[in-house]
Amino acid sequence: xxxxxxxxxxxxxxxxxxxxxxxxxxxxxxxxxxxxxxxxxxxxxxxxxxxxxxxxxxxxxxxxxxxxxxxxxxxxxxxxxxxxxxxxxxxxxxxxxxxxxxxxxxxxxxxxxxxxxxxxxxxxxxxxxxxxxxxxxxxxxxxxxxxxxxxxxxxxxxxxxxxxxxxxxxxxxxxxxxxxxxxxxxxxxxxxxxxxxxxxxxxxxxxxxxxxxxxxxxxxxxxxxxxxxxxxxxxxxxxxxxxxxxxxxxxxxxxxxxxxxxxxxxxxxxxxxxxxxxxxxxxxxxxxxxxxxxxxxxxxxx
Numbered sequence: 601x602x603x604x605x606x607x608x609x610x611x612x613x614x615x616x617x618x619x620x621x622x623x624x625x626x627x628x629x630x631x632x633x634x635x636x637x638x639x640x641x642x643x644x645x646x647x648x649x650x651x652x653x654x655x656x657x658x659x660x661x662x663x664x665x666x667x668x669x670x671x672x673x674x675x676x677x678x679x680x681x682x683x684x685x686x687x688x689x690x691x692x693x694x695x696x697x698x699x700x701x702x703x704x705x706x707x708x709x710x711x712x713x714x715x716x717x718x719x720x721x722x723x724x725x726x727x728x729x730x731x732x733x734x735x736x737x738x739x740x741x742x743x744x745x746x747x748x749x750x751x752x753x754x755x756x757x758x759x760x761x762x763x764x765x766x767x768x769x770x771x772x773x774x775x776x777x778x779x780x781x782x783x784x785x786x787x788x789x790x791x792x793x794x795x796x797x798x799x800x801x802x803x804x805x806x807x808x809x810x811x812x813x814x815x816x817x818x819x820x821x822x823x824x825x826x827x828x829x830x831x832x833x834x835x836x837x838x839x840x841x842x843x844x845x846x847x848x849x850x851x852x853x854x855x856x857x858x859x860x861x862x863x864x865x866x867x868x869x870x871x872x873x874x875x876x877x878x879x880x881x882x883x884x885x886x887x888x889x890x891x892x893x894x895x896x897x898x899x900x901x902x
Contacts, residue, residue: 605753608681615681620839623678631674635667641889645669648892651807652883668884675835676727676887684760688733695734695833695841704831704845705738708787711827711848712739717782718848719817719828720789721871724887725878726834729761730841732789734833736765742781743767743789744774775820782824790817792871795892802864804872807880811893818867822851822860828867830874834885846874 615623635642645666646657655662679686697703702710711718720735722728735741743761747770748754758768769777769788778788794814795801801812821828827848836842849870854860879886 605750605756608753608756611681612684615678616685618682620682623682624675627674627676627678627681628671629674631677632667632671635670642666644891645889648886648888649883651809651893652879652886654808665884669887670889672835672885673887673889679727680729683729683733684763686730686733686764688730688737688764691730691841692734692737695843696836698842698844699846700844701847702845704843707845707847708735708739708829708831711829712785712787714825714827714850715785716825716827717785718787719782719821719826720787721792721817721828721830721874722789722832723791723793723875725793725832725875726882726885727841728791728833729764731831731833731843732761732766733764734843735787735789735831740786741766741789742769742778742786744769744771744778744791746771775816778820779824782820782826787829788820788826792817793875793886793888793892795890798894802868804865804869806872806876806893809893813868813872815864815868817871818851818864821867822854822863825851827851828871830871832875832878834878834882844878846877 618626635645646662649662649665649669650657650659653659653662653665699707708718722731732741732743743766745758745761745768748757761768769781781788792814796812796814798812802815802818803810803812817828820826827850829845829848831843831845833841833843849867851867852863854863
C-alpha cells in the first residue's frame with residue numbers, strides 16, 4: 601500500500617505542473633488502455649452501457665460509450681490528482697447550471713429550510729469531488745468516504761477534501777455521525793450508486809430493470825427527517841463544468857415498519873430517477889465498471 605501512497609504523492613506533484621489538456625490526455629490514454637486490456641471489466645462496462653441505451657453490447661454506439669466512459673474516468677482521475685491546486689471559485693465562475701425550476705443552491709436551501717439537514721445524493725458520475733468542493737464553498741458540508749488501510753494515503757486524500765471545505769466522515773462510523781450533522785441542519789454528501797444483492801439491497805427500477813442498491817441514504821432521511829437533494833457536476837462542452845441539482849424531496853411521517861419500508865422505497869427510487877436523468881443524457885460520464893444489474897456478469901458474452 602505504501603507504493604500507492606507514493607504514487608498519489610508523485611502524481612499530485614506532477615499534475616500541479618502539467619497543463620490541463622496534457623493532464624486530461626494522459627489520464628484518458630492510461631484509463632482507455634486499461635479498458636482495452638482488461639477483458640472482464642470491458643464486458644461488464646459494455647453490459648451496463650447496453651442496459652442504459654437499450655441496445656446490444658455489440659452495437660458500435662454502445663462500444664463507443666463504454667470506451668469513452670473509461671477515457672472520461674481517466675480525465676476525472678487526472679483532475680483528482682490536481683484537486684489540491686484546483687481553483688474552485690474559478691471553476692464555479694465558468695460553470696453552467698442546468699438545474700430546472702431553480703438553481704442548485706436554491707434547491708439545497710429549500711432542502712435545508714425545514715431545519716433537519718439534507719442528504720446530498722450523488723454518484724460516480726462526472727466529477728463528484730468537484731461537486732463536493734462546490735457545495736463546500738457555500739455550506740458546511742460533510743461527506744462520507746472510505747478509509748484506506750494505509751494511514752498516510754488516507755490522511756493525504758482526506759486532507760485534500762478538508763482543504764476544499766469538506767469534513768470527512770469515515771464510512772465505517774458513518775450513521776451516528778451523519779445523524780449528528782443532520783441535527784445541526786447541515787448537508788451530508790453520499791455517493792450512492794453501489795450495486796448490492798437482492799438480499800442486501802433496496803429494489804429500484806433503473807433504466808427499465810430492477811436492481812438492488814443501498815437503502816441507507818433514504819433510511820437516514822426517514823430517521824432524521826432530512827430532505828434528500830440529488831446533485832451532480834460533470835464535464836460539459838468547451839472545457840466547462842456543468843452542474844445540476846434536483847428538487848429536494850422530504851420524508852413523510854411513518855407509522856410502523858410497513859410505512860417506513862414503503863417510504864424508504866419511495867425516497868430511494870427518487871434518487872435513482874434523478875441519476876437516470878443525467879446518465880441518460882451523458883452516459884459516458886457514468887463510471888460504473890461493476891455489474892449494476894443482477895444479470896450483468898463478467899461471464900456474459902460481449
